[in-house]
Amino acid sequence: MNCTVVDLKEVPALSHVPEDQLDWLLSKSTTKELNQCDHLFKKGDPIDKLFIVIRGKLEIKIEQQGKYKTVGVINQYDLSGLLPFSRASTALGFGEAIEDSTLLVVEGVHFREMVANHFELTEALVHVMNSRIRDFTKRNVQEEKMMALGKLSAGLAHELNNPASAMVRSAKSLKSHLGAVPEKFKELMAMEVTNDQVDRINDLLFDKISNRPENNMKLMERAQKEEELEEWLEDHNVENAFELTETLLDFCFDITTIEKILDQVGPHNFPPTITWIEQMLTTEKMVDEIDESASRISTLVGSVKTYTHMDRGQEKTPEDLHKGIKSTLIMLQHKLKKKGIEVEKNFAENIPPVPMKPSEINQVWTNLIDNAIDAMDQDGKLTITTSVENKKAVIKVQDNGSGISDDIIDKIFDPFFTTKAIGEGTGMGLELVQRIIHQHQGDIKATSNNNGTIFKVQLPI
Incomplete structure (x- = not known):
């Protein structure tokens, strides 16, 4: 199939680009035909080409525990692959045609000439990249929030059911007793x-x-x-x-x-x-x-309100660091009790209020504590320590699990990286944690050995 300027004009992102620049794009491109089930790229392949889908449809999948999960779809007239100024280097998943497809392929080596000589074309592709980043972030943050909500709601339902059932039993007994x-x-x-x-x-x-x-x-x-x-x-x-x-x-x-x-x-x-x-x-x-x-019940409801900060805006405000950690522990109490995990809280008394967006920082504690629980066997020990170092609040979340191996510890903050089975983790939890900490001008590091793992978070006071 021969691609023309008319075909490129059908691509929404390129519809306003001058024709002479589209002609240049065509002169630097090749056509690639894919049959259904063919791979456009595989995990680990270098991201060094721009793909424009002229016809057909592809899926992007990632592998977790030997199984595949669809994380995106590339439709007709969509763009994928390398874009100007993108820092992505290797593919995290697989690109597979789900129907016969035709793509226009542009090698990344031509991007320098494009940026220098074709402003409107470059602007259009950069706009695509910005939209992609924004959609990617929004989608995956929402997915991570929903997974966290699912975990917390299951525990809350159990925790609320116990005192509610006890109230009903006691009320019935009291009524019978008074009779x-x-x-x-x-x-x-x-x-x-x-x-x-x-x-x-x-x-x-x-x-x-x-x-x-x-x-x-x-x-x-x-x-x-x-x-x-x-x-x-x-x-x-x-x-x-x-x-x-x-x-x-x-x-x-x-x-x-x-x-x-x-x-x-x-x-x-x-x-x-x-x-x-x-x-x-x-x-x-x-x-x-x-x-x-x-x-x-009142304590649990109060913890939910503290955790979500439903009555607060989303600007940074000075907050008691320990309050959010305590409410998160209450929210995850069901999971802690199920495994019989002992919680040791070594909280410093001299930590002043820390500027933060509380609901975001509470997502950090949720992910770190939840991961620590998953890493431990029955009757484990979770230690949370806070202190002040160099005008920064330091929070350490430590488990006594089997630890993270040296060959993967450098990857744990990468998007989509997870050792959990499909449906149990998105691979976005620690990436989200790192992003939130960096947005608060803080830092997070992980150290691990056979005796467990320590996540060290630093937040400016």
Whole structure:
């Protein structure tokens, strides 16, 4: 197929280029025919030619773990390959024809002459390059954000489900528990006690509730205490004593404490009194569980807001560095707990606020911490250390995984480079991290050995 100026005028990027410059382009080009499934280029090939698709369609694919993923399509009248002033050197993937195609090929050696003598043509191709960079960045940043959102949402759904379910269970139990109160109230009203006795019982009860002691008994010790308390209550005519012992011991009502109640109200009034006390403690325990669950949900929602900074603009503002790291750890808590990973936080207290775009910097922490989790086996250890060096905030994210081999550690910040299977990583996470850090005038480096990996981030204060 012979290509003409009329064909080049159909290319949107070249439609306004003067015909004499298109004639020059044709004089420096050759025509290449591809059959379906033919490769235009392969991974590692030098990027030293401009391709203009006159007819047909091609796909750009990358290989991950022996499988191929389509990352772009070159349609009819699209341009691909080398462009003026581009610094791309080697192909990261494969260019494969998905239908019979005809391409115009221009060797890069002609670009110097083009830049010197054909301004409109050069301008048009540079515009294509700028658009390509902008679209590439937008697409891959969005893809990386969606993958991060997927990971975080799965963990959040699990984390929110636990306290929500606990609230429902406690609310149902409380409702059932309160239904039995009227019957117990009758027994309480039948008692003959003085105001002084009531005050002393109340003082004892609410002292335990207000200053709830920690119950650190081991399992065997607690089982023994429950058995002893149950026998003691039965000996003092308390019905269903086994139902009372767990709650009483939760609030450290041992036999010695309960004997004081017996001394205050006497043997006749003791059974309804201790039953009423257990009812009050059970109500308190259920309300505490509901309060704790609600607080946990509130903390998670607050962490989401802190993480995304939904109520903030996207200008750099001085921010507490540790706040973003802490909220990211909460967002990834489900994944940390699943692997039983211990988190050690060595946070310096003398770090002043750091100028940053919080939602972007939080993407840095997400990628680094998430990668560290993936690198570790069960019961690993994640260490996050912060300090100040030479007027810069220094953040180190360290795992104790198997490390990154010397032959690939220099490639980890390259676009599309990943050791994960297709669907598990885009190869853009660390590239995005590096780009965000550089946009904040910072720096990031990685060191690794058989004992793990350390990512060191520096941000100007």
